[in-house]
Amino acid sequence: MKLLEIEHLKKSFGSLEVLQDISLSVEEGEVVSILGPSGSGKSTLLRCATLLETMDGGKLAYCGDCICENNAYGQSVYVSKKERQRIQSRFGLVFQNFNLFPHYSVLKNLTDAPIHVQKRNKEEVYAEAMELLKKMGLQDKADYYPCQLSGGQQQRVAIARALAMNPQMLFFDEPTSALDPELTVEILRVLRQLAEEKMTMVIVTHEIDFARHVSDRVIFMDGGRIVEQGRPEEIIDHPSNDRTRAFLQKIQR
């Protein structure tokens, strides 16, 4: 089943066309890595998919439920706020700089939205949250505040917070870029574990090795377009496109 469908996505900031005609779909259980130089539109693509930016043109749908569709003039028209909110709980996003709520304890970071947004049963949410923290190796940190944790721990809390909403898929926007190499390993281990559990994930990353070993598909973006996509060994080891080759050479040195 297609969890995410994007068709002919267009996005401009002023006169700058950041995304030009992007089409992308993600199957259930698939792990997709997005590579590309900075300014290629990777983050904007993720922000459009997670409704942090509005698309100028194109279609966006989760599990066949449309969030926006083109009208007769080729402009994206969004569904009602209520419908958006309903569909919104199907995906989660993990940010580069975590964006945890500093005034909430770790446990409250995880439980507040499920309780007050999804209106789920408190005990059930708490039990699930503790389970998630355990999985992240943070069971003893439930009552800590984000500022008392290392960057790697904070990012694991952020991943747990996204998972606590029981999403069908997760987006990661350069989840390790704010971390030093040691902590990066920590996060990549968690991502690998999620991949093994068949969590559907779209990951914007600069970690080539990670993309090669964990993802089912690699997408290379440049200049607001998808230049090339395919199995990781094809794209990373035998890129057919010059720009992909140049990029990979640069960062693999």
Add this chain to the structure above:
Amino acid sequence: MDILSIVTQLGSGMLSTLSIFFLTLLFSLPLGLLVCFGRMSNWRPFRKLSKDSSSGKLVSGLANFRPVQWLIKIYISIMRGTPLMLQLFVVFYAPYYVFGISINSSFRFYAVLIGFSLNYAAYFAEIYRSGIQSIPVGQYEASSVLGYSRAQTFCKIIFPQMVKRVVPAVTNEVITLVKDTSLAFAIAYQEMFTTAKQIAAAETSIMPLFVAGVFYYIFNFVVAFVMERVEKKLDYYQ
């Protein structure tokens, strides 16, 4: 005249000073939040205009016109740009001279409260705004992705962090308010400073004014102490 009798004579004035202080805070702290919302309002009733026409300067100007924000900006600029004493005069005399309503002397107290609250709300609004705008945009984005409504985002995520950030600036303003209560003498409201001046004139002694000064100092010492405790209490996160 010994100090003890000065203090007893100033006693009722001290109570008036305290009631101006606490009531002004009670009204102006929440009112400031309302003013802050107005100041940050992005409501553009004529926004649709720019869509249909390829628009000249006038039309696009009108489309970007934010009436609420504009009104509040004028309000804040007047409150900050003119003396508080003058504002007290206006509030006190306007009902009679402008509207012909006769006023009795009990109105003095209300005039002081209205004048002070309106003035301090303007300052608090700007302090709140600085606090809100200093919160990283990532907090809004995280809230949005987690599905919080706009109201929830403000009440649960933004407001508590804003409070922590504005405490030092609010403390400053509250301390200024303690001293500003003495301006109520301008419309002859009997608070402590008014009484002190009268006793000083009658007794040809500087002692009452000195006692008043000590009172303000102790008052502010307590305020500073309390606000420091508040700051400490909010120190559990960064």
